[in-house]
Amino acid sequence: MSIKLAVPNKGRLNERSIQILNQAGLEIEDGGDRKLYANVKNGDLSVMFLRAQDIVRFVHNGAVDMGITGYDLVLESGLEVHKLLDMGFGRCRLSVAVPEGQGIDRVEDVPDGSMVATSFPHLTQKYFESRGKKVDVTVISGAAEVTPHLGVANLIVDLVSSGSTLKTNRLKEIAVIAESQAVLIANREAMRTKGAELEELASAIRSVMDAEGKRYLMADVPVDALEDVRHFLPGIAGPTVMSLMGRDDVVAIHVVVDKTAIYQSVNKLKRLGATGILIVPIDRMVP
Secondary structure, three states: OOEEEEEEOOOOOHHHHHHHHHHOOOOEOOOOOOOOEEEEOOOOEEEEEEOHHHHHHHHHOOOOOEEEEEHHHHHHHOOOOEEEEEOOOOOEEEEEEEEOOOOOOOHHHOOOOOEEEEOOHHHHHHHHHHOOOOOEEEEOOOOHHHHHHHOOOOEEEEEEOOOHHHHHOOEEEEEEEEEEOEEEEEOHHHHHHOHHHHHHHHHHHHHHHHHHOEEEEEEEEEHHHHHHHHHHOOOOOOOEEEEEOOEEEEEEEEEEEEHHHHHHHHHHHHHOOOEEEEEEEOOOOOO
16 A cells, blocks of 8 residues: 655755665655655655645645654644654754843743744744733744844744854743654554554654664674673673684674764773674664
8 A cells, every 4th residue: 555755855854854764775766856756666655845844734634644844843733643753853942032131031021012033823822822921923934033133023932953043143042832853743544544554664764763873783702701791782682692613712792782882892892802893883673
């Protein structure tokens, strides 16, 4: 049964989405820089390249079965879709920011009647109402950070990653409305009729994400050091130990290690007399 998947056509989510699909073994045909549609050469899947802000609506109305977009856009839309997976990239937060030196350190300090510039009007209005603040929301399509300096707004609600853009524009973050990252969403009716197929695709994507922070380590280790090795290289179910032809004093071990533990693990192995140490990346980890 064919699946239609929507992927952002540009911006912070596009390249990483394509990379994950390729690592999952889904080879997307190259349709050029302005491609709107592509088939997957080795799977019953078609990919549509859409604006990230439109993907929620296309998934909701069933034009596509699944989509990758920002969770901030899902929240802003207010539309009902099924979230299959947090994808762990494109992390940011939707924040309230004010010009420095205004004496405003929290939302409660914002004067009623203030003008807020944002491309997230629904979330913004809902948030300020929940805090008992009456503000006027003006909708913009981008560059919210310049609006206070142009006199267009008193404060902004915008996506923040590192906060460097706010600092450059002399703005101060005073509240976080929502945390966001890339998510895999699905149409609710498609989940009923194609649930198994959609879950298989979600599982393939999840296996890539699970492998992100892991490495596959191989080494030849003295037999009398195996107990020490087991203590700091537990792996998923303990190291795989294999005999070496013609050697009784040395065995080969294969183990999955956290990427952050590689440096220390290699040093410990070398101190125990291990040789032939090899570390390779992992594309997928399928349970």
